[in-house]
Amino acid sequence: MQGKIPIVHFSLERTLKCGQTFRVFEKDGWFLYPYGNSVVALKQNGNTLEYKVFGVPLSEEAVRNLLGLNDDIETINNELAQRVSGFAKVIDKTLGIRIMRQVPFETTVSFMFSVQSAIPLIRRRLNVLSELAGEKIDTPFGAFYTFPESRNLRKLSDSEVQSLKLGFREKWFREFIERYDENALTEVSRMPFSEKERALLKIKGVGIKVAHCIMLFSMNELSAFPVDVWIKRGMEELFSVKGTTKKVTEKGREMFGKYAGYAQEYIYYYIRKRRGAEGGT
Numbered sequence: 001m002q003g004k005i006p007i008v009h010f011s012l013e014r015t016l017k018c019g020q021t022f023r024v025f026e027k028d029g030w031f032l033y034p035y036g037n038s039v040v041a042l043k044q045n046g047n048t049l050e051y052k053v054f055g056v057p058l059s060e061e062a063v064r065n066l067l068g069l070n071d072d073i074e075t076i077n078n079e080l081a082q083r084v085s086g087f088a089k090v091i092d093k094t095l096g097i098r099i100m101r102q103v104p105f106e107t108t109v110s111f112m113f114s115v116q117s118a119i120p121l122i123r124r125r126l127n128v129l130s131e132l133a134g135e136k137i138d139t140p141f142g143a144f145y146t147f148p149e150s151r152n153l154r155k156l157s158d159s160e161v162q163s164l165k166l167g168f169r170e171k172w173f174r175e176f177i178e179r180y181d182e183n184a185l186t187e188v189s190r191m192p193f194s195e196k197e198r199a200l201l202k203i204k205g206v207g208i209k210v211a212h213c214i215m216l217f218s219m220n221e222l223s224a225f226p227v228d229v230w231i232k233r234g235m236e237e238l239f240s241v242k243g244t245t246k247k248v249t250e251k252g253r254e255m256f257g258k259y260a261g262y263a264q265e266y267i268y269y270y271i272r273k274r275r276g277a278e279g280g281t
Contacts, residue, residue, distance in 0.1 A: 002052040003060050009073050011096025012044040018097050018269045020217045022110055022123045023130070027141045034130070035066060036103060039137045039144045042067075055137040055146070068098030071222075076259045080266075084255055087263070090238070093273070094266040100217060104185035106147040107218035108203070111210045112172055125164050129153075132160050150181035172205030189219040196221065208246055216261040225252035225260040234271035 016024045016031055025032040031042045037056040040063065042049065051063050064070055081088040109129075114122050126147070133148035133156060154177055166173055180203070188199045196219060200211035209226050216224035227235075227248045235241040241251050256263035 001057045002050070003063075005049040005051065005060060005064065005069065007044070007047055007049045007069065009095060010044075010049070010067075010069065010098060012042055012049065012067075014094065014096045014269065015067060015098045015100065016042075018265050019119075020100055020213075020265065021102060022114075022119065023126050023147070025141075025144065030141060032139070032141055032144060034134075034137075034144050034146050037135065037146055039139055039146075040066070041139065041141060054139040055135075065101050068100055071098060073098065076262050080256060080259055080263050083257055084239070084263075086238070087266075090266050090270045094269045097262075097265050097269060099222060099261055099265065101220060102218040103147070103182075104189050104214065104218040105150065105180075105182045108180075108185055108200075108206070108214050109147075109173070109176070111213045112176065112203075112205045113166065113169060114213075115169060115205065115207075115210065125166065128164055132156060132163070150177060153177040169205060172203075175204055193221055193223065208249055212249060216264070222261045223253055223258045225249050225256070225264050227252065227264075228268075230268050230271055231264060233275075234267040237271065238267065 012031060016033070021033075023034055029043060033040045033042065035058075038058050039054045040058065041052040041054070044050075049067075049069075051060075053063075058066075077091050081091060110122070110126060113125050117125075127145070130145035130147055133152040134145040137144050137146060161170060161174065164170070164173075188196055191199060193215070196215055197208075197211055200206050200214055201208065206214070209228055212224040212226035215221035216226060225231075227245045231252070232242065232245075232248055235248050235252065239255070241248060241255075243251070252264060253260045
């Protein structure tokens with residue numbers, strides 16, 4: 001299936017490359033994104049987004065939801081600019097970014113793999129895992145693999161898990177796939193914010209930064225504020241805010257309110273661009 005969606009204040013490239021997702025492929029001018037049991041091909045032409053879906057069909061509404069196209073971005077940006085003096089300049093440099101709505105189970109594994117890792121290495125591990133236990137989908141752009149279901153992850157052999165080269169993260173991954181499945185993460189996603197955070201922090205390998213990534217990118221919690229080294233740099237350089245991850249997280253949520261997650265993505269993109277960063281997390 002395929003279609004075209006009119007878009008305003010949206011950048012496909014910035015949205016897919018601002019650190020909220022890892023398994024994005026580029027070919028022949030298209031972005032290819034494995035999502036659930038589908039592969040979505042995406043191309044932006046000005047104010048039109050063209051999409052093609054391979055595997056299990058997705059509605060236009062599902063594509064819109066995935067890319068955050070239903071968010072009232074003008075209201076979001078206006079509120080952020082009014083809440084924090086000088087933040088309008090950051091918004092101006094990062095226009096077009098949207099918060100994606102990804103799959104909670106996959107997002108949890110992805111950001112567990114991201115701990116103390118560079119983006120290319122995270123992507124490689126996730127791709128190897130998907131090729132080992134995911135489903136192959138053939139498209140005109142080539143073959144792609146869906147992210148594995150929990151039942152298939154449990155069937156991985158020791159040597160297959162070791163081939164991921166997870167290092168100290170391997171024990172987290174092994175325990176996670178034994179104790180959690182898609183339904184468990186879906187249940188967490190239905191909890192209030194504070195309960196979500198507490199439930200996620202009980203997962204070994206999930207600290208406050210990863211918990212907020214999971215909430216923001218897959219559980220529709222736009223007030224989450226993940227803090228990594230880039231956000232710490234940005235918060236200090238732009239607003240003289242510094243301290244522990246927990247302190248900066250709390251301060252970011254206080255400063256930016258219910259759309260703190262959008263502010264976080266803007267800061268992340270802005271500060272990395274300013275420093276010419278490539279490949280870090």
